[in-house]
Amino acid sequence: MVPPVAVSPLIKTARYSALIVGIIYGKMRYDHLKPIAAEERRIEEEEKKAREEHERIAKQLAEASEDTILK
Amino acid sequence: MAQAVQRLVGKVPTLVNAAVTYSRPRLSTFWYYARVELVPPTPAEIRKAIEGATNLVKGYQSGRLAQTTVKDALRNGLVATEVLMWFYIGECIGKGGIVGYNV
Secondary structure (H helix, E strand, O other): OOOOOOOOHHHHHHHHHHHHHHHHHHHHHHHHHHHHHHHHHHHHHHHHHHHHHHHHHHHHHHHHOOOOOOO | OHHHHHHHHHHHHHHHHHHHHHHHHHHHHHHHHHHHHOOOOOHHHHHHHHHHHHHHHHHHHHOHHHHOOHHHHHHHHHHHHHHHHHHHHHHHHHHOOOOOOOO
16 A cells, blocks of 8 residues: 655644634634524514415405305 | 334344445555544644745745746645635534535
8 A cells, every 4th residue: 555645734734724714614604694594584474474464355355346146 | 014124123233244344444544544644733743834834935935936837836736725625624514514504
């Protein structure tokens, strides 16, 4: 087997510091994005309720103003 | 149904044994290389790394970096890309998922 190569210390430090910086960055970005997504979901819920309310009222009006007696 | 499950459960030890026999030599080669190439840097090596970084900066300032051959430049580019990939792996670990943030 090919003997293992002696990696230069600069490359080793760069790799592991990139790994640690990446972990920190991922955690910080996740913590930043989580409340924003929760807020968006809440707003979506409210708008959906308002929209469904309007649709229900519109449907009732449409049904009430139909002229056909065939149902 | 119960018999099929029993037969499956009976096969599990053989499967586990087969997996272990398959992976053991490969794991040992991996360990053989990783023990030298993938270990984190010791504090002495960190100091040497800082020296290496300052050497790079001095080389850039003195114009020595303009003398690198294309082959060397490509090799260094590949090494830099690999270091960049370690950053993305760290990001995947930090955000707890592979594709996208599970918010």
